[in-house]
Amino acid sequence: MFAKIIAKRTENENKTIVTLKLDNGFSHGLNVKPGQFMMIWIPGINEKPFSVSKISDDYCEVTIAKVGNFTENLINKEINDGVGIRGPFGSGFKISEEKEILIVAGGVGLAPLAQIPEIYKAQKFTFVVGSKTKNELFFIERLKANENTKIFISTDDGSDGFKGFVTDLTEEVIKDTNNKFDLIIACGRKEMLKKVYEISKKYDINLQISAEAFMKCGMGICGSCAKGKFLVCKDGPVFTGDDLDYVLNFM
Ligand SMILES: Cc1cc2nc3c(=O)[nH]c(=O)nc-3n(C[C@H](O)[C@H](O)[C@H](O)COP(=O)(O)OP(=O)(O)OC[C@H]3O[C@@H](n4cnc5c(N)ncnc54)[C@H](O)[C@@H]3O)c2cc1C
Numbered sequence: 542m543f544a545k546i547i548a549k550r551t552e553n554e555n556k557t558i559v560t561l562k563l564d565n566g567f568s569h570g571l572n573v574k575p576g577q578f579m580m581i582w583i584p585g586i587n588e589k590p591f592s593v594s595k596i597s598d599d600y601c602e603v604t605i606a607k608v609g610n611f612t613e614n615l616i617n618k619e620i621n622d623g624v625g626i627r628g629p630f631g632s633g634f635k636i637s638e639e640k641e642i643l644i645v646a647g648g649v650g651l652a653p654l655a656q657i658p659e660i661y662k663a664q665k666f667t668f669v670v671g672s673k674t675k676n677e678l679f680f681i682e683r684l685k686a687n688e689n690t691k692i693f694i695s696t697d698d699g700s701d702g703f704k705g706f707v708t709d710l711t712e713e714v715i716k717d718t719n720n721k722f723d724l725i726i727a728c729g730r731k732e733m734l735k736k737v738y739e740i741s742k743k744y745d746i747n748l749q750i751s752a753e754a755f756m757k758c759g760m761g762i763c764g765s766c767a768k769g770k771f772l773v774c775k776d777g778p779v780f781t782g783d784d785l786d787y788v789l790n791f792m
């Protein structure tokens with residue numbers, strides 16, 4: 542079905558990350574979980590997967606980083622324009638008994654993660670957020686608004702926070718807090734996810750990742766998102782436990 546864009550925000554100084562607020566007739570009452578995704582269709586251009594960055598009964602938000610033709614077209618849409626929507630698809634992150642949760646976000650990988658502390662009020666969250674430079678950081682004020690959330694920032698060039706990779710800062714945070722975490726949740730580039738997996742093994746902390754894949758149908762039919770025996774759109778995109786080693790080997 543078509544959803545209408547009812548608001549639009551630029552999220553970062555470089556103006557490369559934009560949030561579109563969509564009217565929410567399509568998923569009303571569906572209880573979309575953080576980590577699930579929608580297929581967004583621009584007629585005549587293409588159809589691509591995007592996570593839900595915020596959901597309520599009245600609206601749904603997606604946050605898009607400009608990387609190529611489709612994302613450029615999408616962030617150039619204006620208020621009252623329509624886009625085709627299918628979904629929600631896939632599995633979301635699973636949070637239940639865990640008390641202390643470490644969230645590692647690389648670049649636009651923060652999009653599906655920022656709403657987690659807004660939904661799960663009984664948990665404490667430590668976010669480690671990384672980007673190439675200060676101008677690409679986004680959602681920092683949104684994260685700071687949560688009483689249950691601490692934030693650590695890394696930039697590759699040192700223009701804000703820790704200078705270096707988000708995974709190096711992640712390991713420092715684990716050591717500095719005497720490894721108090723029950724769970725790590727991570728979303729970002731595959732190189733980052735592989736390193737977070739190593740860290741989770743080293744410190745014996747459960748891990749959930751959102752995996753990357755090229756998607757066409759989004760619903761387990763076309764096979765374009767296959768990672769060995771798994772279809773990321775249907776069996777994921779969130780993977781955990783014994784499946785992590787297998788999936789990451791195919792990325
Ligand atoms: C489950 C899921 C959720 C996603 N959620 C978001 C989101 O919330 N916000 C967001 O901005 N993006 C998200 N993406 C990625 C988004 O779908 C791609 O950035 C988009 O399809 C790129 O299209 P394009 O035509 O602009 O760029 P293209 O020209 O297709 O690609 C530009 C560059 O990005 C790489 N790329 C494209 N698609 C992917 C992909 N799926 N995985 C890894 N690399 C890719 C290409 O190799 C190329 O280097 C998500 C992807 C998945 C699988």
Ligand code: FES
Nearest residue numbers: 757759763764774
């Ligand atoms: S995108 Fe078609 S099977 Fe996953």
